Amino acid sequence: MGKTALIAGATGLVGKSLLDQLVGDDYYDKIVVLTRRELPSASSKVRAVITDFENLESLSADMQAHHFFCCLGTTLKRAGSKEAFFKVDYTYCFNLAQMAAKTATCEHFHVVTSLGANAESVIYYNKVKGMLEDALKKLSLPSLYIYQPSLLLGERNERRPFEEIAKFFSNLFSFFMIGSSRKLFAIEASRVAKGMVVTAKKGLPGLHVFPSRQIEKITTTKD
Structure with a gap:
């Protein structure tokens, strides 16, 4: 019998790609999508649940999943x-992580944060991401996977001029980057999603943190 996956944030760059990949993977029989608005039906495997993320307790019956994927995120400008x-x-x-920790079926929790996540950072975005990572590490989760991508590449529904400029230079100079400097350059959102699927199916226990460079590695290395 296949696994049940739960995704929060399936309309974003990573979440949308993740949903597509899970739908096409026979490893998963069911996919529960927590969403704040209606979603077009992607597959008979998918069940969308209109969600108030401030009141997840009311959805405990809908959250009986094995693998929890959290791709929630916004920007200061959009927020x-x-x-x-x-x-x-x-x-x-x-x-969401608190609910996962209380769910008997939960095997592991996956979350997308950001490269540079640090609770002591003077950059508010990185500070909040770091605070989240620290808080999740204190929960009684069977297994925690943290993905720290750099700038994400992919088709967005909104224009972000600064990101477009950064992506241009990232693509221009990425050929010359070697070693640890490569982690600073952009990564395809679909690749981050693939990394989440690869690691979820391996199901290793404990805490695992994957910065961009490591995500690239696990999505190119053959088993």
Whole structure:
């Protein structure tokens, strides 16, 4: 019998690609998608659940999954304030992890944060990501996987001029980057999603942290 996956954030770059990959993978029989708005039906395997991420307790019956994938995230600009950003990138993610920790079927929890995540950072974005990582490590999760991508490549529904410029230079100079410097350059969102699927199916216990360079490695290395 196949596994049940649960995804939060399936409309973002990584989450959308992750959903597509899970739908096409026979390893998973069912996919529960927690969403704040209706989603087009992707497959008979997929069940979308309209979700209030501030009240996940009411959805405990819908959260009986083996693998939890948290791809929730926004930007300060889109959120409109630090408080609104914190709610999505910390509170909602932490609430989901808390529920996963209480769910008997949960085998592991996967979360996308960011390269440079550090609770002591002077950059608010990195600070919140670091705070989230620290908080998740304290929960009683059977296994925790943290993915720290650099700038994400992929088709967005909105324009982000700064990211477009950064992507241009990333692609221009990536050929010349070697060693640890490669971790600073952009990575395809689909590759991050693939890394999540690869590691989920291996199912190693404990804490695992994958910065961009490591994500590239696990998605190119043959078993």
